[in-house]
Amino acid sequence: MNVMLKDGKLCVTSVFNTHNHGLSQRKSRFFRCNREVNESVRRVLDTNDEADIRMNKSFHALVTEAGGYENVPFGEKDCRNYINKARHLRLGKGGAQALFEYFRRMQNKNDDFFSLMELDDDDRLKSVFWADARSRGAYNYFGDVVTFDTTYLTNRYGMPFATFVGVNHHGQSILLGAGLISSEDTESFI
Structure with a gap:
């Protein structure tokens, strides 16, 4: 790939596709667009988080329930990201x-x-x-x-x-x- 600075912006001037590979169907589940933490998984993660169950344990239980890593359309990092996004300060009543x-x-x-x-x-x-x-x-x-x-x-x-x-x-x-x-x-x- 060749890049040139033009009007203060980087512009791609040429691309060489000589060393490229086809996409692996097995690994396409790792693309962000294919990773999804669905509603039922979110409920399990929320419940486990409130019970102070560590994320690696929660994720391993989800993998076991699904029958292996290849059957889970998300990774442990996706679960961590969901919990971090959904977590609220639990101060208790008042x-x-x-x-x-x-x-x-x-x-x-x-x-x-x-x-x-x-x-x-x-x-x-x-x-x-x-x-x-x-x-x-x-x-x-x-x-x-x-x-x-x-x-x-x-x-x-x-x-x-x-x-x-x-x-x-x-x-x-x-x-x-x-x-x-x-x-x-x-x-x-x-």
Whole structure:
């Protein structure tokens, strides 16, 4: 393949198909368009997740039930992706309300405290963001470069903990805000 830069964009100028292979029917199930975690499998995954059954055990049980890997139209990673997308903060009765009231008390103490909570259709906490007065003040001075990091997981809820970090005039990292999100997909970040 030859590529050329034209008007600031990469354009393919020629393609050589001299070393190509036909598609394997057996392996076509691995293409994203052919992988599907259907509704009955999603129910099993949700139930097992709530019972704290590890994903590899859940997936192996699904494979055994289907009669082998070749009969399962999805992989373990697809199951993990589904659970990560579907997982919500399970705070128990009144937990989300307690968090909401805590944030309201913080806002009453200081007008510069900011929080935002997103609920799903069942009024369960889907994501939350907060920044205290010090963090917001620091953002005004040091917000020209901000990193967003979701590599931390909370053990109890399995939700990514997101940090917004800047750098002060001493070259030190400073926290500008934080949040919990139900999954690391595009919709969660917008």
